[in-house]
Amino acid sequence: MASGMTTKDGKPFDRAALDYVLRRRLFYTPAFDIYGGVSGLYDYGPPGCALTNNIVDVWRKHFVLRENMQEVDCTMLTPYEVLKTSGHVDKFADWMCKDPKTGEIFRADHLVEEVLEARLKGDKEARGQKVEEKGEDPKKKKKKVKDIAVVKLDDALVTEYEETLAKIDNYSGDELGELMKKYNIRNPANGSELLPPVAFNLMFQTAIGPSSNLPGYLRPETAQGQFLNFAKLLDFNSQQMPFASASIGKSFRNEISPRSGLLRVREFLMAEIEHFVDPEGGKKHERFDEVKDVELELLNREVQLAGKTHVETTKIGKAVETGLVDNETLGYFLARIQLFLLKIGVDPKKIRFRQHMANEMAHYAADCWDAELLTSYGWIECVGCADRSAYDLSVHMKKTGAGLTVREARKEPLKIEEFQIDVDKKKFGPKFKKDAKPVEAALEALTQDLREKLSLDLEKDGKIVVDVPGVGDGKVEVPKELITIEKRTRIDHVREYTPNVIEPSFGIGRIFYALCEHSYWTREGDEARAVLSLPPTVAPTKVLLVPLSQHKDFKPFVRTLSDTLLDLGVSFRVDDSGASIGKRYSRNDELGTPFGITIDFQSVKDNTFTLRDRDSTKQVRASLDDICKAISNMVQDREKWADVAARLPAFEAQEAEAS
Template sequence: MANLPVNKTAHAFDKVKFEALLNRRFFYAPAFEIYGGVAGLYDYGPPGSSLQANIIAEWRKHFIVEEHMLEIDSTIMTPAPVFETSGHVARFADWMVKDAKTGDVLRADHLVKNVFEARLAGDKEARGQAAQPQKEDEKKRKKKNAVKNVAVQLSDELVKEYEVILAQLDNYSGPELGELCRKYDIRNPDTGNEVTEPQQFNLMFTSSIGPTGQHPGYLRPETAQGHFLNFSRLLEFNNGRVPFASAQIGRSFRNEISPRAGLLRVREFTMAEIEHYVDPDDKRHERFGEVRDVVLDLLDRNVQVAGSTDVTKITVGEAVDKGIIANETLGYFVARIYQFLVKIGVDSARLRFRQHMANEMAHYATDCWDAEIQNSYGWTECVGCADRAAYDLTVHSKKTGHPLIVRQALKEPIVTEKLVAEFDKKTLGKTLGKDAGVVQKIFADLDESQLVKVQGELAQGSSTVVTPEGKEIQLTPALVTIERKTFKQSVREYTPNVIEPSFGLGRILYVLLEHNFWAREQDIERGVLSLPSVVAPTKVLIVPLSAKEEFNPLIQEVSSKLRRAGVFSRVDDSNTSIGKRYARNDELGTPFGVTLDFASVQNRTMTLRERDTTGQLIGNIDEVIGVVVDLVNGSSDWAEACNRLQVYDGVQAVE
């Protein structure tokens, strides 16, 4: 029936057909394909490009507009000193191993993971267990590569060991990965050769700025530093108030060691990053109440360290109350990330938030939760949500001497008392000459208890200090007095902490496509992409019966009325059957189609087709436009549309 939703997961995910669809419809393709391509670089074709633009538009609405964030656009090319300060030059690296004979380069953790997974799959096969359907393709791919690891049964102990290591693999250091390779005889699956000890490889692309190569530069691996360096200007733009957030959507680059997982691991990608600046002493969020009841699948670090990957279903409110998520602001963003992903079409049943383990955390982070989405490659990090604390602002401020701080006017001044040394500077200068400055510096470094001691000595007549060069200088009350003074502080200065939700848009786009792909039983060879209207590349397909000129005025009318209502449509007047044109647009994820035929010319009727159910309705052209606009905007659904219009059964309704 037209108004019954079809179960999208009726068929197992068929990766071969899925990839063929993406390729055929040019969602994306290897960049420089006619030159043989380069691993990890992809171009988006028209539907991929529109899908990405729509995801970005929705992201802007959901985060920037809704939360009044300050959007910026900073440069990709970055002079080296910035990343020296931020720690990226020293630490933004992955561990790689080389094939001991061929010199082929492999990423160490991926090698371990792939080999262990292949062995576990071989073990399952040997035990006669059916592999998970989801893993089918993965296994086939592995089989091809994993020279000796097919259908060999492992001991129960070894299976357990592998599983525990896999659960906490992200926590292993380079040398530890090297040990794993030796202990478990992990070799290059392509050749069967041993691999070398893991070495660090910095993932930043290098370049140089200017005609004489005077400025070494890097392509940014994240947009974050561009936010931090502009912190003072942003704070001023926000009238000096905290909390506030900056946001940026833009390209970043990572020179991945050996990218093999399609859009999930690329060398150039579009990110969307938020840097939310908060008072380190107050990480509450004023809108936390709005998300308190959102239920999440959480995988915290303790569970992982114990060798498990079992998630806990819990509300974000409870997770923050129990200290599982460090603070309200972090929890707020985790929930908002969840809402965004589900809104654009990610399957919530395959979405979990995994906490970073201690060694795994980036050098700047104090707590971090990844939104991981399950897909045919496994669980993939698509969004990171880290508390970077005051790390970045502190190091840049220290390096440049430019204060990156908040000055907060205190409602009640803070009154403090402390001991202070007061010098009779004139007499001091006369008596000590150039040592006068040295003495003042020594006193500036003394703490309360030392000052008490000196105060006592001075009361006895004199006190002696020793200069760094070892010279003893005697001081009398005529030169210096120690007194208790009252200080009133009306401004509080602090370096804000930064909560950073960071989105890999290409990864999200890819899993979205996987989660929304299926095939109809009656047309198993062709796919359907059930993308939500909000992100679908084209919202409405206009299908004239043929390319005959008599349909042109109606095509113009319908497409311009839709455009005025803000709905993006496309006309397909190609020389093929209406059914084939609809099938093509099912593959493109177009949620609605309208057909213009001779009845349209005569009676101004138009049929409306819904992609997922293939149900068709008919009505007056303007009525149908009204219905489809409401459907696309989400203010109506197909069930309601079925009430507003007549069911179309292929026979022209009598007017």
């Protein structure tokens, strides 16, 4: 069972039972299984592929098409220089600690979290309180905290533990090390003292080309390709701002200790949006009014820093108005993220948005909120929505000199007084020879304050000294006869600026797994009959065709129904096995198949068929055209089962649901 989680029908959630169904029905399976597997790597089977593709299809329609985004597909191999410039080489890391006796590696924040949670559990048991058990992840067996004593803790220590856990994402490596010392956190398996936490870069390193002289990485995100193509995308969009790009593809992170099944893996599918916006004007969004009344469950950073986790239900319009959410564009996407998650079937009572605290904020982010989904593993980040400011475009532009800016005509010309630098080209080149270009570039890069100061130095000393890295000792003297620095007025007809970026980033695998947990339940009175109540829009297979038997008279009807469903683009399976009707429906309920069509002897007589609803097991009977139209409408979310049941005749005959 799992930490207080219940299924949609109110029963205690059983993670092991769901995992058994998902693996047995080949939604996913450990990669390289016959070789013993590799932690954090999984393969998806036919229903898993179909569910993933359907989630992505809804995502593409909800965002890319609805928002008229520019979709790109960029390479997964990324040169070292790109990720060095973006900051990932230096900062994309988690904290790990090692057992010097066994060599076992732990992710520091996860270890602190596990041990403190286990101690709190022991305290509750000592106080006679009911404790819900968490389901066991097979890959965590070695590191599972075992045999924690049932000991009553001091009330103050309980509060301290709870506050520490509420802020667990906000601690630095040194702070995690201090927590481990303070609370005597050791290797749970053998009690060994662990080495202090050290940073571990999560990127997979590789070499590009046969000579291995071009170092690179497998990308940790899809974003950088979008930033590097910004100028081309802006041109493709006819230089119109704002606009958004989108990318769907694999990313890679070398997790320290993969755990929690599909929730923490080393290779995963991402869907990312980069919405480029003018930083002036408060980052307004022209369609914000459409979502301003959407209510979100918000957990802000102040509440977390106080050691609490309570959320506040807030309309996104109010959250932006009060400054809790920084701007309209960020708020617009938070609301649109929730609408997407609800559309694919996520439980509305198991969604919250948590604001990042200072220490956990990505190096590029100005503000960030995570859409977290409640699972048997706790609250899991499934979507991040960050205001990346102008960080990425600015650093790549500075490194390469590429024009990653927007130029637009001003409505009114602008008079600008500034210090301008002129160099005497005829004398400058002969004086500095091969260093002429870097020296001139250093002069052009000088700020207005420095230019003003150097103009005074030039007048006073007859020369200036500028910093030019890589030339001589890094200091270069420029005499008065080679340069002029004067304050002048110019008329600017064109405004040039670097856009800011709002980035919603979706972990498709995590959404996939959380959706399966939210959709799973068992039939009343028969715990062996599992059901995945996936919405028709994302269900791997939409329809099960069930001939009553293998009688030859049924075959033409199976073919006609198959052809009609194919023409409608509706996926289906045919089950004409010798199992009972109930058994055949039951094993497809596990696959999330929402509808079933039964072909019986009445079909042969009058060309009518029964249509079964997975969740209620209710049936209607109608003509082929009416049945297929109803299915098409429900798959495209134009109708619900209740609408169909209200307009088509109910079928009351016994279905033989029992196996």
